[in-house]
Amino acid sequence: MSLVIKQVNKSYQSNEATKHVLKNVSFSAGENEFVCILGHSGCGKSTLLNLIAGFSSQDEGIIEVNGKPIEGPSKERGVVFQEHALFPWYTVIENIALGPILGGQPKAKALEMAFEYLVLVGLAECADQYPSQLSGGMKQRVGIARALANKPRILLMDEPFGALDILTRETMRKELLSIWMQLQTTVLFVTHSISEAIHLADRILVMKDGEIKANIEVPLSRPRDEESTTFLRMAKDMQALLSADNQKLKALGG
Numbered sequence: 001m002s003l004v005i006k007q008v009n010k011s012y013q014s015n016e017a018t019k020h021v022l023k024n025v026s027f028s029a030g031e032n033e034f035v036c037i038l039g040h041s042g043c044g045k046s047t048l049l050n051l052i053a054g055f056s057s058q059d060e061g062i063i064e065v066n067g068k069p070i071e072g073p074s075k076e077r078g079v080v081f082q083e084h085a086l087f088p089w090y091t092v093i094e095n096i097a098l099g100p101i102l103g104g105q106p107k108a109k110a111l112e113m114a115f116e117y118l119v120l121v122g123l124a125e126c127a128d129q130y131p132s133q134l135s136g137g138m139k140q141r142v143g144i145a146r147a148l149a150n151k152p153r154i155l156l157m158d159e160p161f162g163a164l165d166i167l168t169r170e171t172m173r174k175e176l177l178s179i180w181m182q183l184q185t186t187v188l189f190v191t192h193s194i195s196e197a198i199h200l201a202d203r204i205l206v207m208k209d210g211e212i213k214a215n216i217e218v219p220l221s222r223p224r225d226e227e228s229t230t231f232l233r234m235a236k237d238m239q240a241l242l243s244a245d246n247q248k249l250k251a252l253g254g
């Protein structure tokens with residue numbers, strides 16, 4: 001799987017004004033790579049992810065998966081949102097099986113597959129419960145299992161842990177890494193948390209005002225110690241990138 005984004009531009013029109021939200025965005029993500037897109041609220045992270053998901057289209061530029069331009073949503077690109085959007089009238093296992101059933105799997109086979117993913121996210125015992133009976137973290141795990149059940153080649157995650165408390169967030173982060181290591185799929189993960197990005201990513205794209213200001217490899221093995229010198233130095237550098245004005249960025253080579 002390779003994802004290539006070249007010179008993508010996107011503007012929104014509102015009240016006669018044009019807002020240039022993505023400015024010449026270019027990057028790529030390789031097979032099994034975990035890439036985080038880091039930036040403050042409003043910098044264009046979700047807009048970028050929505051383009052890659054195929055929910056909307058760019059004004060200019062190219063978005064290709066395995067050399068083919070994307071044309072709308074596809075099972076090869078699974079999406080997990082901050083809000084889990086589970087169907088309340090279906091049980092947990094039915095929510096997960098829905099994608100495979102709609103994809104043409106017989107129901108029994110789809111339920112079997114769904115159960116495998118529930119085991120993977122540690123919720124086997126909740127198969128027959130309804131979403132309203134689950135905590136926020138559990139719902140988010142169901143959301144991940146549901147995206148994975150379609151066997152995506154790339155998982156697009158838009159601040160999936162943003163609504164969770166800090167302890168649950170840490171647990172989910174560890175679980176996501178363990179799932180990713182088992183499944184080996186490409187992940188594009190949007191966050192505004194510097195430490196979350198450094199914990200998770202192979203590579204971090206720092207976004208500001210619709211531009212990718214830096215594309216940084218994380219030279220640390222996992223699990224990562226947030227007290228280590230490299231972790232702390234990276235966090236400081238990224239904080240500086242996110243808060244620097246454009247003049248200073250130029251001086252930093254950004």
Ligand SMILES: Nc1ncnc2c1ncn2[C@@H]1O[C@H](COP(=O)(O)OP(=O)(O)OP(=O)(O)O)[C@@H](O)[C@H]1O
Pocket residue numbers: 012013014019021039040041042043044045046047048192
């Ligand atoms: N459909 C739309 N119409 C007009 N403006 C929009 C639309 N969607 C997003 N925007 C604007 O584009 C900018 C980028 O929004 P986007 O949601 O991509 O940011 P973000 O970095 O994901 O922010 P957050 O972290 O708060 O979700 C914002 O200023 C937003 O108001």
